[in-house]
Amino acid sequence: MENFKKLPVIALRSMTILPDTMIHFDLIRKKSILAAEQAMSEDQEVFLVTQCHAETEDPQAEDLYQIGCIAKVKQVTKLPDNLVRVLVEGVCRGRLRTLFGEWEWLGGDIEVLEVPAMDESRKEAMLRSARDRFTEYCKYYPRTGRTLLRHMEEIHDPGKLMDQIIENIPADYTVKQKILEQVDLESRFEALAEVLATEVEVARIRTDLTEKVRERVDKNQKDYILREQLKYIQEELGEDDASDAALYEEKLQQLKASKEVKEKIAKEISRFKRLSTNSAESGVERAYIETLLELPWDKTSRETSDLTRAEEILDRDHYGLEQVKERMLEFLAVRALTKQGESPIICLVGPPGTGKTSIARSVAEALNKKYVRISLGGVRDEAEIRGHRRTYVGSMPGRIVNGLRQAGVKNPLMLLDEVDKVSSDYKGDTASALLEVLDAEQNRNFRDHYVEIPIDLSEVLFVVTANTTETIPRPLLDRMEVIEVSSYTAAEKFHIAREHLMPKQLKKNGMQGRLIVSDNALRSVIEGYTREAGVRGLERKLGEICRKAARELLKEDKSCIRVNDRNLEKYLGKPRFHSLKANQTDEIGIVRGLAWTSVGGDTLQIEVNMMPGKGELELTGQLGDVMKESAMTGLSYIRSVSERYQIDPDVFKKNDFHIHIPEGAVPKDGPSAGITMATALLSALTHTPVRADLAMTGEITLRGRVLPIGGLKEKTLAAKTAGIKTVLVPEKNRPDVEEIPAEIKNGLEILFVETMDDVIAHAFVGGKGNN
Structure with a gap:
């Protein structure tokens, strides 16, 4: 074989090919494909050399190892996606002397490396030693080892044997490159012996670890079988869920509660242990114990005593509502001084959308309390409050206990929303059930039918909301401190x-x-x-x-x-509402009244017509019973004082009176339009005009006294919006006027009246009725 050859060069990535090895691999780089095709067009010889770094895309001489393998290209097969599969057979070692790059494929001057001669006896010793070491390696891989050992027995050349051994063990390409670079047999044997020793040690350690894992798995399997057997025995004896009972006992040790409560729970756990797993009672008992363990018997949250911070939070979240804010800060001040103090039951009453519910959340944040909201709208079952007795299927605690469980402490702020909408039916009186919850004397020992153990609610700060107090039962209302959340200006x-x-x-x-x-x-x-x-x-x-x-x-x-x-x-779009403005001229039989509605105050223009007839009184405008009675009372009063105003008594027999309130589609009712209708009737009878810039509110008696009314803030606000200059208000409502914000009263003259004489003196143009 010539010592030097010019051959095509294929750079290999992450693989090393040794002599006497038949192997195929794929090519994707154009230079490598052209090099394989060039080899096939000549004498099929190609030089295969490994790259030092696999990521190098266009390797130069310095990017390649020096020692590679001269191989014969046996087959070139084209695959999809521009891939070419090459089958090669390694021939001998070679050294890259020079790399050519002037062609489209790589080529180089390759030195053929000959294996130095060695004494036959040393070669035989080396052959046997290599087989022995490989046999020891194969002990750890018995399945593949048998086939490989038979193959190795047929090889009698030590160099070829060592190359075959390193090719057939799962070694990295860098290890194979290290063997490839050992040209003389002794160096190659030393390198192989080191590799095999390392592989044997790794295999031995892996075998030891596998054995330990297997032993552990066997032990776990044994434990599992024993546990299953124990479980079966417990089921047969009715002693299932022993682990759950142990868990409950552990939680009981950590529970902050009184001695009596702990004794009760321990008794229930003991009972749970004796119950059969398959019994329905076991599930009920489990749910009961878990409920008792989750309740905050003696667990409290630390409240703040920082009045400044609390005031900042209330002012940040809500504009106005000064009375509510002041009451909350007073409560906080008392708690800070006494360290205890009874929690008041505050009832926020006002129209929808005025911030009653949201202020409770802000108060909870200001006081650093947990916040729980319980909606009572439409609740009609007493068990919703007190809970169901455990004798019933699907029994559960009431909403109050669930709220405490949700809060996780015994002193949260609990909002009872829409208390005016609870109702009663054959299942019990819900409002009466709330009496025990909201009574400061009784709620220290509140009894839920499900829990059965007395629960202390005295540290809960209850905030109740309602749209009106009229539908709240008096005994329940008596236990609450009512704060009016009136309409916004x-x-x-x-x-x-x-x-x-x-x-x-x-x-x-x-x-x-x-x-x-x-x-x-x-x-x-x-x-x-x-x-x-x-x-x-x-x-x-x-x-x-x-x-x-x-x-x-x-x-x-x-x-x-x-x-x-x-x-x-x-x-x-176009504006939807237009305020009813004051009339421009003084008119006869038309008087402006003031009314309270669920969405605030409004003005009512009451009109009276007198026409020939039989003395009948007709009322239109969808008036309620109270307003009809007020109209009849006003007419009776005017008839009783007709002589004072020089009215012919026959007028009442020969004329009909028609009282109408516009916007007939809107129902109207309430005890506050009596003096308005009486004034309008008298104006029509005496043909005296009434001031257009004046409005009035108040109820009338048969003797002409003016009775107090409610919703004064909303009514005065409506009067101001309508451009009214003067408002007549019952004398007994003077304290309510003092509470109206100056913003509303500015520019509004408020006059107090005690009798109809006062009303007529102010209402008639020029005070003509005061004679």
Whole structure:
């Protein structure tokens, strides 16, 4: 064989090929494919050399190992995706002397490396030693070892044997390269012996580890079988769930509760152990024990005593509601001084949307209490409050106990929402069940039918909400401290919208920094698009502006949208509501009254017509029974004092009187329009005009006395909105007027009346009725 040859060169990635080895591999690089085709076109010889770094895409001489394998290309097969599969047979070792790059394929001057001659006896010793070491290696791989040993027995050349051994063991290509570079047999044997010794040690360690794992698995399997047998024995003896009982006992040790409670739970756990697994009672007992263990018997949360922080939180979350905030801060101050103090039961009463529920959440944060909300709307089953007795299938604790369990402490703030909407039926009186919960003298030992053990509710701060106190039973109402959350004024709504609602809607609709709503636009939304006591409808309208602005922003590719009172109709359409303004001229038989509705105050224009007839009284405008009675009472009073106003008694026999309140589709009722209807009747009878800039509210008696009414803040607010200058109010409502904010009273003259004479003196133009 020539010592030097010019051969095509194929650079191999992550593989080394040794002499006397038949192997196939795939080529993808163009230079390697062309080199294989060049070899096939000549004498089929090619030089296979391994790259030092597999990621090198276009290797140069310095990127390749020096020693490689001269091989014969047996077959070249083209595959899909530009792949070429090559079958080669290693011939001998070679050294790369020079690498040529002037062709499209790599070529090089290759030195053929001859194996130095060796004494036959040394070769035989080396052959046997190599077989012995490989035999020891094969002991750890018995399946493949038998086939390989038979193959190795047929090889009598030590060099070829060593190459075959390293080719057939799962060694890395760098290890095979190390063997390939050993040209003389002794160096090659030493390198192989080192590799085999390492592989044998690794195989031995792996075998030891496998044996240990197998022993452990066998032990686990044995333990599993024993546990299954034990479980079966316990089932036969009715002693299942012993592990659950142990877990319950462990939790009992950690439970913070009184000695009596712990003894009761321990007794239940002991009973649970004796129950059969398959019995229905076992599941009931399990649920009962878990409920008892989850209740916060003596676990409390630490309350804050920082009045400044509490005040900041309340002011941050709510505008106005000064009375509620003051009461909460008073409670906090008392708790800070006494370290205990009885928790009051506060009842927030007001129209929907005025922030009753949300202020309870803010109070909980201000006091650093856990917050639990329990909705009572539509609850009609007493068991919802007290729980079901455990004798029933599917029994469970009541809502109060579930609220405590949810809070995880015995002193949370518990909100009882919509208490005015609880009802009673054949399943029990729900409102009466709440008496024990809300009575400070009784709730220290509240008994839930399911839990049975007395629960201390005295440290719970109860906050109750209701839209009206009229449907709350008196005994229940007596146990609560009522705080009126009245309707918001237009100014209050404006501040709430600007400081709370608008930022919330901007964030919710992704319009922060992209939408600017002017103050005038906010005032227009309040006045023309909402008619409510609270701010829920206002928030919905602001959300509608945000959504339509978002669509416009994307559709027209704008960076910012400005909404003012001039372009507001583009987003909300035409205004929906128009306030009934005061009349421009003084008229006969028309008087402006004031009414309270569920969405705030409003003005009522009461009209009276007198016409020839038989002395009948006709009432229209969907009036309720109370208003009808007020009209009849007013007419009776005027007939009784007709001489004082020089009215012919025959007028009442020869004329019919028609009282009408416009907006006939809207039902109206309530004891506050008596003096208004009486004034309108007297105006029609005496043909005296009534001041157009005046409104009044109050109930009348047969003797002409004026009785007090409610909802005065909302009524005066409605009067101011309508442009009324003077309001007549019953004398007994003077304390209520003092509580009305100065913002509403500014620019409004409020006069107090005790009798109809006072009313007529102020209402008739020029005070003509005062004669």
